[in-house]
Amino acid sequence: MSNRLRFAPSPTGALHIGGIRTALYNFLVAKQKGGQFILRIEDTDQNRFVPGAEEYITRSLDWLGLKLDESPALGGPHGPYKQSERIHMYKDYALKLVDEGKAYFAWDTSEELDKMRETSSDHSFKYDASVRGQMNNSLSLEKAEVEEKIVANSQYTIRLKVEPGQSIMIQDKVRGEVVFDSSELDDKVLVKADGFPTYHLANVVDDHLMEITDVIRGEEWLPSTAHHVLLYQAFGWQDTMPSFSHLPLILKPNGNGKLSKRDGQKFGFPVFPLAWPSDNPADAIDGFDSYGFEPEAVINFLAMLGWNPGTEQEIFSLEELITTFDPEKIHKAGARFDFDKALWFNQQYVHKLSFTEAEERLRKQGETLGYNLDAGDLEGAFTLLQPRVSLLKEIMPLAYYFFSDTIVFEKEEIAKKWKPEVGPVLEKIAEVLKTIDPFNFEFTSAAAKEVIQTSGVKMGLVMPMLRAALTGTMQGPDVFAIAEVLGREKSVARIQAFAKERSPTL
RNA sequence: GGCCCCUUCGUCUAUCGGUUAGGACAGCAGAUUUUCAUUCUGCAGAGAGGGGUUCGAUUCCCCUAGGGGCUACCA
Numbered sequence: 365m366s367n368r369l370r371f372a373p374s375p376t377g378a379l380h381i382g383g384i385r386t387a388l389y390n391f392l393v394a395k396q397k398g399g400q401f402i403l404r405i406e407d408t409d410q411n412r413f414v415p416g417a418e419e420y421i422t423r424s425l426d427w428l429g430l431k432l433d434e435s436p437a438l439g440g441p442h443g444p445y446k447q448s449e450r451i452h453m454y455k456d457y458a459l460k461l462v463d464e465g466k467a468y469f470a471w472d473t474s475e476e477l478d479k480m481r482e483t484s485s486d487h488s489f490k491y492d493a494s495v496r497g498q499m500n501n502s503l504s505l506e507k508a509e510v511e512e513k514i515v516a517n518s519q520y521t522i523r524l525k526v527e528p529g530q531s532i533m534i535q536d537k538v539r540g541e542v543v544f545d546s547s548e549l550d551d552k553v554l555v556k557a558d559g560f561p562t563y564h565l566a567n568v569v570d571d572h573l574m575e576i577t578d579v580i581r582g583e584e585w586l587p588s589t590a591h592h593v594l595l596y597q598a599f600g601w602q603d604t605m606p607s608f609s610h611l612p613l614i615l616k617p618n619g620n621g622k623l624s625k626r627d628g629q630k631f632g633f634p635v636f637p638l639a640w641p642s643d644n645p646a647d648a649i650d651g652f653d654s655y656g657f658e659p660e661a662v663i664n665f666l667a668m669l670g671w672n673p674g675t676e677q678e679i680f681s682l683e684e685l686i687t688t689f690d691p692e693k694i695h696k697a698g699a700r701f702d703f704d705k706a707l708w709f710n711q712q713y714v715h716k717l718s719f720t721e722a723e724e725r726l727r728k729q730g731e732t733l734g735y736n737l738d739a740g741d742l743e744g745a746f747t748l749l750q751p752r753v754s755l756l757k758e759i760m761p762l763a764y765y766f767f768s769d770t771i772v773f774e775k776e777e778i779a780k781k782w783k784p785e786v787g788p789v790l791e792k793i794a795e796v797l798k799t800i801d802p803f804n805f806e807f808t809s810a811a812a813k814e815v816i817q818t819s820g821v822k823m824g825l826v827m828p829m830l831r832a833a834l835t836g837t838m839q840g841p842d843v844f845a846i847a848e849v850l851g852r853e854k855s856v857a858r859i860q861a862f863a864k865e866r867s868p869t870l
Numbered sequence: 871g872g873c874c875c876c877u878u879c880g881u882c883u884a885u886c887g888g889u890u891a892g893g894a895c896a897g898c899a900g901a902u903u904u905u906c907a908u909u910c911u912g913c914a915g916a917g918a919g920g921g922g923u924u925c926g927a928u929u930c931c932c933c934u935a936g937g938g939g940c941u942a943c944c945a
Contacts, residue, residue: 374945409944474943481942486871490941521943539875548873548941556943563945587874587940612876613938619881621938665882668894672883676893695883697876698938705882705895715908752907824904831905839906 367399367577371425372567374406375417378640378649379424380625381701382582382614385666389611390580391430392667392689399577403435404570405446408560418446424637428659429682442574447566454561457569457599458522458554462502466598467554469520470501471513490550493528522555524564524594532590537609538694544590552591564588568595571606580609580691583698584622609691612670613698623701633703637662656755658717661710669699679712711754719743722756729760730767740766744849748841762840766849771836771858778832782866786829789819790863793830794856803852809844833862 371387373379379387394401403425405418422437434440436449444450461467472491481489489495496503501523502510514520528547536542554565561569571579589608596605613622617631628635628649639654652662660681667685668678671694680688726746730737745766749759765771793812800807816826831843834855840846847855 372945376945406945412944470943472943477942487941488871490872523943536875542874544874550941553943558943560943562943567945582939583875584939584945590874610875615938617881619937669882674884676884678894695876699883700881702881702895708895711908749907751909822904827904837906841907842903843905 365575365577367394367397368402368575369394369399369578369580370402370404370571370574370576372404372406372570372581373421374409374412375414375421376409376412377414377417377625378636378638378651379421380623380628380635381637381652381662381666382623384424384428384637384662385614385669386580386582386611387425387430388428388663388666389609389671389689389691389694390578392685393578393580393691394433395686396689400433400440401430402440402574402576403432403445404574405436405448406563406566407446407448408451408563408566410558410560420638420640427638427653428663447561447570450566450570451560453573454565454569455522455555455559458561458565461524461554461598462522464598465525467522467524468496468502468551469510469514470499470523470553471517471520472500473557476500491523492526492550493547496523496525496551518559519557521553521557523551524554524591524598526551526591526594532593534586534589534593534608536586536589537607537691538612539586539610539696542586542589544587546590546594549590549594552588564591564595568592568599568601572596572599572601572604575604576606578609579606580611583610583613586610609694612695614669615698615700617700617702619700622698631703633706635701656757657706657710658713658756661706661713664713665706665709669701670695679709707754714753714756715751717750717756719746722746722750725756726760729757730763733760733764735760735764735767737767739768741849741851742766748845748849752841765835765837769854769858773832773836774838777838778829781825781828781838783821783825785821786826787863787866789816789821789826790829790833790859792819793826794859794863797847797852797856797859800852803848803855805842805844805848808847808855812844829862830859833859 369390371390373383391401403422407413418436422435425432432438434442434445436445439445458467462469477491481487491499498504503525505513526546526549530546532544532546534542534544552564553562555561589610593605596602615621616623616627623635625635634650634652634655636649636651637653639651640649642648663682663685664680667680667689671689673688673690674693723742726742727737730742745763746759749762752762753759792815796811796815797803797808800811812830813823816823827843828838831840832838834843834846834850850858
């Protein structure tokens with residue numbers, strides 16, 4: 365039997381990178397074992413449903429290259445893959461447990477329970493074996509009364525009857541043996557008063573029905589896994605119970621709690637894969653995509669946040685991760701999110717991009733910046749600027765002087781360094797460049813340097829002005845490399861214009 | 871409060887009883903680039919504390935401290 369792993373998010377908004385990492389690890393294990401990677405939407409809480417969230421989740425996985433085998437959109441042999449569409453299935457399982465005495469009906473309202481929790485000493489109230497005899501449920505009430513209530517008031521919950529005094533051992537693949545005492549566990553609600561199942565019921569039933577073999581999820585689920593094991597036992601499914609791996613949490617950069625959706629705004633970096641659009645611009649949130657990240661880089665750094673191959677290799681493609689990933693090496697401790705490191709990963713990928721891979725995006729951005737892309741050499745500009753950026757989108761803003769003849773001069777900086785004796789030297793360089801053939805980096809550089817040397821004017825005075833003449837700025841790639849990309853005509857014209865404007869005496 | 875998980879440089883981490891405790895990001899210094907960035911080289915920087923076990927503990931066990939998670943008719 366092949367391995368089947370599922371990623372099971374709730375459509376309560378944008379997914380953050382913690383969720384993405386969970387999806388990634390599920391994907392890696394599934395693919396490594398030649399199994400299936402499944403998306404199941406856990407939308408059993410009608411109150412928290414956010415329109416567009418499900419679509420956002422699929423788009424995110426798609427952007428990252430985490431290809432699904434079964435999902436709500438794709439379908440599959442164990443559909444439907446959305447819990448709201450399987451809603452009729454869950455209650456019968458719970459009712460079966462009631463019949464067998466493993467669960468019971470309860471009519472206590474949320475308000476009543478809240479009150480008990482508030483009034484109990486240090487919030488220690490727990491709906492468990494020690495109190496259920498005094499509560500309003502089918503165990504404490506007379507049979508006739510129960511039957512009457514079921515007919516009269518269908519607003520009941522179904523709770524799991526947890527037998528105290530047993531120890532429940534979980535074999536967690538990343539944490540080893542974890543033992544819980546059932547006396548500490550409460551009688552978890554399985555079916556809510558609205559008839560919907562809770563996460564615990566739906567999750568166990570679906571994992572069973574969908575033949576899930578490995579559950580990989582966040583550490584926040586570790587405490588409730590004891591209940592899940594109890595549920596598998598109650599249903600008699602213990603033989604096909606999946607293995608569990610509870611992932612360490614991704615923490616805020618200051619280590620102060622787990623990373624949350626709002627931390628992106630707070631710390632000034634994206635925490636979502638894709639931007640979350642909104643009609644109200646104030647609510648729109650940046651994603652790694654809109655921030656300019658390559659999906660491969662996001663995958664790479666998320667893979668390394670909580671896992672390490674044990675070698676010194678840090679750069680991994682998705683394919684390499686599939687073969688290299690070793691679930692045994694997943695860490696136990698939470699990891700802080702380090703945006704600088706994420707940027708560094710992206711830089712590694714941007715520097716590897718070929719022009720063909722980048723071209724479309726560069727063109728698009730050039731257009732939105734209002735560039736006349738036909739006026740310059742896009743590939744030349746890219747080649748020169750690529751090693752200088754961490755994000756692909758940083759290139760085009762730096763490249764404007766390749767596409768526009770109206771140069772924006774950094775006037776103050778230039779004025780500070782300008783010496784009148786430089787003017788004639790620039791003029792001379794322009795003259796010489798007119799005839800240099802071929803007009804390339806080596807030739808122009810050698811020729812211009814010779815002019816400067818024979819002129820007696822300091823190199824350090826002329827070179828910055830030459831740069832300013834061509835680009836308007838005081839920094840950037842090598843001057844002659846820029847000249848080569850610009851071409852003879854533009855280079856000569858710019859140098860002459862610059863010299864003339866600044867040297868009225870000429 | 872209770873239960874559970876965790877603890878190596880500022881950060882992410884390697885080490886599966888014997889290492890000058892290794893690497894990466896960030897930081898600092900230098901080289902290259904007569905600019906800036908890249909790149910390269912170097913420097914600095916860690917086993918939470920206390921007990922055991924052992925010839926020997928970062929590594930195994932216990933305690934303490936600290937951090938995190940859960941404690942809903944949310945997932």
